[in-house]
Amino acid sequence: MFRPLSLFVGLRYTRAKRRNHFISFISLISMLGIMLGIVALIVVLSVMNGFHTEIQARILGMASHATLSNPYGDMSDWPDLLERVRKHESVIGAAPFVELQAMLANGSDVSGAQLRGILPREEDQVAELRRDMIQGDMDDLVAGKFRVILGRELAAYLGVGVGDRVTVVTPQVSATPIGIMPRLKACTVSGLFAAGMSDYDRHAGFLHLEDAAKLMRLGSGVTGVRLKLTDLFEAPRLVRDIAYDLGGTYRVIDWTQHHRNFFAALRTEKRMMSIILFLIVAVAAFNIVSTLVMVVTDKRPDIAILRTLGASPARIMAIFMVQGTTIGAVGTLLGIGGGIALALNVEPIVAGIEGLFGVHFLDPNIYYISKLPSDLRARDIAWVAAGAFLMSVLATLYPAWRAARTDPAEALRYE
Incomplete structure (x- = not known):
């Protein structure tokens, strides 16, 4: 034509x-x-x-590419699991964590928060919390000291800064002579972070892994293991391969499922x-x-x-x-x-x-x-x-x- x-x-x-x-x-x-x-x-x-x-x-600076958890309870075998997943060719880093929903109180100021127990050196392998620190240092989280790192907005809402104390109220309960009472623990604010996302800066905090496990009565167990993968855009496929290699006994969730709606x-x-x-x-x-x-x-x-x-x-x-x-x-x-x-x-x-x-x-x-x-x-x-x-x-x-x-x-x- x-x-x-x-x-x-x-x-x-x-x-x-x-x-x-x-x-x-x-x-x-x-x-x-x-x-x-x-x-x-x-x-x-x-x-x-x-x-x-x-x-x-910014989201992946705080969240992980994928998480492994045990659908039937806590994971007391996490040290062995860490060694196994780190040998997988698609895994760059792995770190254990303990997740807990809690109420933070300072006087009459109270706010809900999602606290995460971490091992500072291990956490560097899967997240960028150290980069987002604006006061204090991640290494200040020492087992037994019950120190906490809070998001900047959460600390401002509670009216606390580095060196101040906040009361952590966990969903675990204790039997006392006057009845059933929630578990309370006074923690010292050792640092502040600013991730640039309100979901984290307003509602997140970090403890040492052992302190969080004590608050949740997990003993030597953890909630799960966080993973950093070689290709975050291939996370859905890679986590399936990892789950298959582990024998299918763990629940695996990648970052696209955590933030699917967003x-x-x-x-x-x-x-x-x-x-x-x-x-x-x-x-x-x-x-x-x-x-x-x-x-x-x-x-x-x-x-x-x-x-x-x-x-x-x-x-x-x-x-x-x-x-x-x-x-x-x-x-x-x-x-x-x-x-x-x-x-x-x-x-x-x-x-x-x-x-x-x-x-x-x-x-x-x-x-x-x-x-x-x-x-x-x-x-x-x-x-x-x-x-x-x-x-x-x-x-x-x-x-x-x-x-x-x-x-x-x-x-x-x-x-």
Whole structure:
């Protein structure tokens, strides 16, 4: 269908000056619309990818790639289990933990918290708590001292700082002469951390593993073992292999299951934002329809002459498809170039705008992420470019079909 003559005439029509300047104006607007739509789409997708990556890194800085636990009770064989899982080729690090839900109290200030018993040196293998420490040190967690590291927001809510004492109320109960009483233990705040995620900074704390086990009456047992894997994106497959190698006696949960709803919400948000922004490209692409309809009307005598010289309807259709596709292709290429350039420099550009006008788009006092992270991905660029180009081609079909149906005798009657 797209023979050399169709390509030559179609490109000639695209470059030629028209008697009707309004047609040229509409063509330019269509091209600019496609370009701006693609720029906006690429930049927004890149920023959303950046936020997704940043949030994921912060979550995995505190959480583990996977956890092993015993569905039938505590794990007293955890030292042997650590040695076994560390020999697995997909495991980078492993560390035991004790999980407990507790109430923390300081005077009249009370807050629920999720406390985790850890071994500081082992914890370094699976999490980035040491990196997030803002006061104190992880090594201050010593067995028998009952020291606790709290999230910054949790400590602020309770009104405590390093060196202060908080009362830990556990769900375990003790029988006393006056009845059943919850277990209470005074702990000293030895450090504060800020992970940049409210779920952790407001509701999490850390104890030494042995202290947490005593509070939960686990003896020498633990709640489970946390794992760090070679490829976090392959975690679902890798944990299945690990569970199989361990004989299927342990329950294995990876990070995608722990935070399934959160990451599903992020994916849905990105998908919906992509669809909304793609409508900008669609509107611009279908402006090509109005452009070509006016071009066909303007070129009716030319079409009639080509038909009388032997040009087939298919060739006439191809000429106008070439013209419309060229507009779409140029707009797509300009949009890709502009989108890549802007996405790669969005952080300094935003910083420059903030400095120039004295504003903060992401106030560091409100948002944990005070900069616009950008993660440009070739896959996003490819499908945006392909989608924009495909819509441009589809937009040419109706006007080109109208041109192919032009009756030469009717078109030349008044010429």
